[in-house]
Amino acid sequence: MTESTQKLEQDFLEYVKKVSAYNEALGLIFWDLRTGAPKKAVEQRSQVIGILSSEVFAMSTSEQMAAFIARLSEAEVFRSLSTSTQKILLECKKDYERNKKIPAAEYKEYVVLQSKAESVWEEAKAKSDWELFKPYLKKIVDFNRRFVTYWGYEGNPYNTLLDMYEPGVTVEVLDQVFGELRKTIVPLVKEIAESDHKPETNFLYNFFSKEDQKAFSLDVLRELGYDFEAGRLDETVHPFAIGLNPGDVRVTTKYDENDFRTAIFGTIHECGHAIYEQNISSDLIGTPLADGTSMGIHESQSLFFESFIGRNFSFWKKQYPLLQEYAETQFKHIELEDFYRAIHESKPSLIRIEADELTYPLHIMVRYEIEKALFNNELEVEQLPEVWNQKYEEYLGIRPDQDANGVLQDVHWAGGSFGYFPSYALGYMYAAQIKNAMLKDLPNFDELLEQGGIQPIKNWLTENIHQYGKMKQPLEILQDTTGEGLNASYLINYLTEKYGKVYQLA
Amino acid sequence: MTESTQKLEQDFLEYVKKVSAYNEALGLIFWDLRTGAPKKAVEQRSQVIGILSSEVFAMSTSEQMAAFIARLSEAEVFRSLSTSTQKILLECKKDYERNKKIPAAEYKEYVVLQSKAESVWEEAKAKSDWELFKPYLKKIVDFNRRFVTYWGYEGNPYNTLLDMYEPGVTVEVLDQVFGELRKTIVPLVKEIAESDHKPETNFLYNFFSKEDQKAFSLDVLRELGYDFEAGRLDETVHPFAIGLNPGDVRVTTKYDENDFRTAIFGTIHECGHAIYEQNISSDLIGTPLADGTSMGIHESQSLFFESFIGRNFSFWKKQYPLLQEYAETQFKHIELEDFYRAIHESKPSLIRIEADELTYPLHIMVRYEIEKALFNNELEVEQLPEVWNQKYEEYLGIRPDQDANGVLQDVHWAGGSFGYFPSYALGYMYAAQIKNAMLKDLPNFDELLEQGGIQPIKNWLTENIHQYGKMKQPLEILQDTTGEGLNASYLINYLTEKYGKVYQLA
Structure with missing residues (x-):
């Protein structure tokens, strides 16, 4: 040099x-x-x-x-x-x-529109007034269609949008894995709806004080290896984790005193995001590489913690007695097995962010199919509410009563974030695939959780994923870690097996 | 135009x-x-x-x-x-x-020295090792002496440094007012030391839980008109108030469970700073004028709240019953009059930031005289510890046992902040003078405090001082508000009268 x-x-x-x-x-x-x-x-x-x-x-x-x-x-x-x-x-x-590539004047106009559209969306959602939002969404879609022409695309115009959030993942890949997922989940959801072995869940909604939930959340964060010298827990309305630098990655949560799951599973989820960023190599600090490599890999870490740790039976073997201490009257007479079944209750619902882990991917597929069609000019904004409702009926067996609970529920489109939704489901598939690979190195995974010895699990994730930040592309991480490309079967197996047991399906 | x-x-x-x-x-x-x-x-x-x-x-x-x-x-x-x-x-x-006016290379060298000197000072203070700090302080003083020659001065080289913190206030002014103050306070402090009517203070040191202190502090902030929609109260090690913009002026405090005065009077003090900045005209937002006009005027507002409101008998007539509720066992059998006398205990001490309101100005004068001499080349850094100790003996009648409690106690000089200390005493004199002027418009001042109707007092301050930010110079504020220049007699009268009563002097 x-x-x-x-x-x-x-x-x-x-x-x-x-x-x-x-x-x-x-x-x-x-x-x-x-x-x-x-x-x-x-x-x-x-x-x-x-x-x-x-x-x-x-x-x-x-x-x-x-x-x-x-x-x-x-x-x-x-x-x-x-x-x-x-x-x-x-x-x-x-x-x-x-x-x-976007002409400056056009970009400026778009930024103004975006911010306007977000506040109009807020009002439209509150009033469940699709007509109010429609003209703004139309413009937002038009802008993005034009942007795609400026940026160019390979294979499918929607690929360019996907690439912003999940480099390397294309329509071709998504059609395949979502197709496989759908084939299993849709009938499974139906079976469960008809099952006679539904878990008892009333006790979940008993009063559990905010102070006690907070104390338990802090204990759980410590248990999971969240570093409090490099972070803190605060309260907020829409929980998130944020990495300012790897030495300062903060977690937020919210407390519902009549449903402790909001705070506990929310905190575990954000903890997964945070542990990712806390363990990015310090060599990358001060560069754009000191960040998660993609939305999907980020979500894989939060979902790994939420689902594969936080909903693991062995994890609760260790944690449940502690939970019982914090909320004595609530759980005193509830057996661990019943608690475990209760936190796996699954039923179709209208709102994505309130969905359980089994039905969640279906919510994503609806959005994926709509976005893909929009950017292939196979669908126009005017048709969205009807298409949305049809798809909910088809996949989840329920139809939104109003647009506020349907097409208007998420802010993403108002902000022009097309191509973002698939990352949520991708993260879930990545997580299952990563869990499977981890088992080869840590066959005693469940035992570790039962003993509260999470360190080896955390170290494995750091070594294989976290440390790299953006040094590796998402599919590179997946290949290096699991030895193969994206494979939906791990998630399918996880869901089939787990929910089959909980609902005692044949 | x-x-x-x-x-x-x-x-x-x-x-x-x-x-x-x-x-x-x-x-x-x-x-x-x-x-x-x-x-x-x-x-x-x-x-x-x-x-x-x-x-x-x-x-x-x-x-x-x-x-x-x-x-x-x-x-x-x-x-x-x-x-x-x-x-x-x-x-x-x-x-x-x-x-x-400072050559760039020289300034850069100075910035590095400053930051080095501050950490050396910290170590030197911890070890009470003057020799460790001395060479750094020597360099810092040399730099500043040179800066003064670059900047130029009128009358006295030290004026240029004073001007950075208190535009318009000169050595001439300070010599006069500090001289007057000294003449009254030094003998008053001696008289008090010899008084037979010392207040009973043991009960001040009883346990008072942090939670209760915090709750009481919040009540007091509300009572004083602090706007919680434009601020918040947090805990810290060295309390401060900070104005990010007039819509966001935050207060911090610390809690000593064995001496509630730290938090309560500290909070009231910072509240004074904060209310100043919360009430700066919103027209000035986004400009350098959206700030207190000087260190001294800023301190006048914090001291107005701390001394002239927070140590006012009528204020406690209203607040004491509430305090008694929060710390029942501590104050149950203590009469308001005895509480009031206790919070006015005065005795010479070595550490400025722990000094009571009567002896505080003497701590400032020691520093003023030393700084003035340094920048008139009448004193060299080598002589500082001895001169410091002599002056403490002369003004306060006590001699530091070690440099950590003497010349090494404050961080200011390590940071090169010469000319800053006088603002503390100036603020005190301004506050007394302002209080006197306010009485002409609000002769029912005490009554307002007793009834918890502080609004007119706050409004008066906003109208006469706060709203202007830096639109007016400090002495302009003083002149417009009180109709005269700096006059030490109001503070002298306040201290003589108040402490005469508390200690039942003849």
């Missing part, structure tokens, strides 16, 4: 570090707004967000960035860069090209 | 708004680090602080800023600007000139 290339690489990394610093400040502002910033702070804080975000956008599309990309991409120079600088450069390039 | 001037003014205000946004983000980071950011966040967060602070420095000394200043300062253009733009421009100009 020549001296001038070395200098260039350093300057580039300094530049990238500056962008990371702005994003970290923005992350803290976001966290603060959702965990206790005073009401009157918001107006001026939005200005601050606008100013800092514009700077980030300006830096990632600047002439200086263009110069870095051009010079560092020259074949000989590129080869001489460290692997991490190469990956950082590719990230920056992808970002640059995506942002630069 | 020409169209191009109008455009220039707008661009300037946009530029200034950007600087404010960065400062707001930095403020939030600061608050977060001191109220619960996880330990492992700190290293990377320091990088973020460094990057954002450098940007702020760069923006305030940029060529663009120079161009704004040059063009907007042209006589005709300046006259056509709005009053607030004029004030903003003057603030930016002052800042620009102060920063630009």
